[in-house]
Amino acid sequence: xxxxxxxxxxxxxxxxxxxxxxxxxxxxxxxxxxxxxxxxxxxxxxxxxxxxxxxxxxxxxxxxxxxxxxxxxxxxxxxxxxxxxxxxxxxxxxxxxxxxxxxxxxxxxxxxxxxxxxxxxxxxxxxxxxxxxxxxxxxxxxxxxxxxxxxxxxxxxxxxxxxxxxxxxxxxxxxxxxxxxxxxxxxxxxxxxxxxxxxxxxxxxxxxxxxxxxxxxxxxxxxxxxxxxxxxxxxxxxxxxxxxxxxxxxxxx
Numbered sequence: 644x645x646x647x648x649x650x651x652x653x654x655x656x657x658x659x660x661x662x663x664x665x666x667x668x669x670x671x672x673x674x675x676x677x678x679x680x681x682x683x684x685x686x687x688x689x690x691x692x693x694x695x696x697x698x699x700x701x702x703x704x705x706x707x708x709x710x711x712x713x714x715x716x717x718x719x720x721x722x723x724x725x726x727x728x729x730x731x732x733x734x735x736x737x738x739x740x741x742x743x744x745x746x747x748x749x750x751x752x753x754x755x756x757x758x759x760x761x762x763x764x765x766x767x768x769x770x771x772x773x774x775x776x777x778x779x780x781x782x783x784x785x786x787x788x789x790x791x792x793x794x795x796x797x798x799x800x801x802x803x804x805x806x807x808x809x810x811x812x813x814x815x816x817x818x819x820x821x822x823x824x825x826x827x828x829x830x831x832x833x834x835x836x837x838x839x840x841x842x843x844x845x846x847x848x849x850x851x852x853x854x855x856x857x858x859x860x861x862x863x864x865x866x867x868x869x870x871x872x873x874x875x876x877x878x879x880x881x882x883x884x885x886x887x888x889x890x891x892x893x894x895x896x
Contacts, residue, residue: 645712645735647869650675650876651858652711654702656687657796657879658886659829660717661893663741664875666851667715668894670859673870677709680890683880686792688762688827692724695764699725700732702880712867713737715858719761719827719850723768737865739858743826744848746774749781751846752821756782758813761826763787771826784820788812788827795829798889805836813840825849832893 651671653664657680664678681687681702687695699721703714714736716722716729722740730738743765748757757775759766766787775783791812794805823845825831831849862868877890 645865645867647867648675648872649710649712650677650874651713651715652677652679652706652709653715653717654679654681654706655718655828656680656698656720657682657685657792657829658890658893659792659795659827659832661890662828662831662849663715663717663851663854665894666855667858668875670852670855671862671868673872675869675872675874676876677706677711678875678877678890679706680877680879680886682796682883682886685796686762687718687720688764688792689789690764692764692768695720696725696728700728703729703733707733707736711736713739713858713862715854716740717828717854719743719765723765723770737858737861737867739854739861741828741850741854742774743771743824744850744853745771745783745824747853748822748824748846748848749775749778749783751848752781753778754780755821756784756819757822757824758784758786758816758820759824759826760786760788760830762792763789765826784816786812786816788830791833792827792829795832796886798885800832801835805833806839809833809836809840817841820845822846822848
């Protein structure tokens with residue numbers, strides 16, 4: 644039986660899910676958290692759906708064994724392909740996923756042009772496209788971004804290397820987008836580089852705050868909210884200690 648003091652487990656393919664953890668801590672500072680970054684197997688976004696599902700389920704089991712009361716899948720790729728399996732394997736744990744906030748962007752720009760920047764696997768799944776159905780006049784451009792996760796994992800998210808990569812990738816869209824959906828939890832950390840490439844006119848959307856709000860509501864409904872915690876523990880499957888340092892730096896930014 645889950646208790647209020649039990650931690651919330653949060654996981655991602657690497658350090659990117661720290662953007663979601665940050666939103667969760669802001670929304671629920673009294674909770675205890677365990678964050679697991681699977682950087683040893685990153686990126687998930689260029690793997691097959693079966694590989695992603697197997698990796699996500701292995702991490703979820705690791706966190707379940709640590710007694711989490713909720714599991715936040717802070718990885719768009721895992722949410723896109725593994726949610727049904729995760730919920731089937733852990734029926735007693737509240738599980739919340741994250742998806743690109745296409746619906747929010749389309750509602751804000753119902754006749755505009757919206758780019759969706761995401762990993763190749765998330766783009767291929769197209770699961771998130773249902774969000775745009777109420778806005779048929781919105782133009783949606785799907786933009787796969789292989790290797791962008793690796794740039795963030797290397798701590799190069801605000802560098803000339805990031806600018807060059809994004810400048811080349813987004814060249815066809817410069818001056819043409821009203822909004823850009825950041826469809827991977829790593830991508831909010833390249834926002835400064837994106838601003839330099841796209842300018843200030845483009846609005847950015849990511850699902851972190853929506854995921855935090857959904858997690859809050861589910862825990863409130865289950866009477867599992869905690870106000871007496873505040874501990875955050877970060878773990879990573881990689882032996883590289885610099886990733887733990889990077890995770891803390893990203894959490895504190």
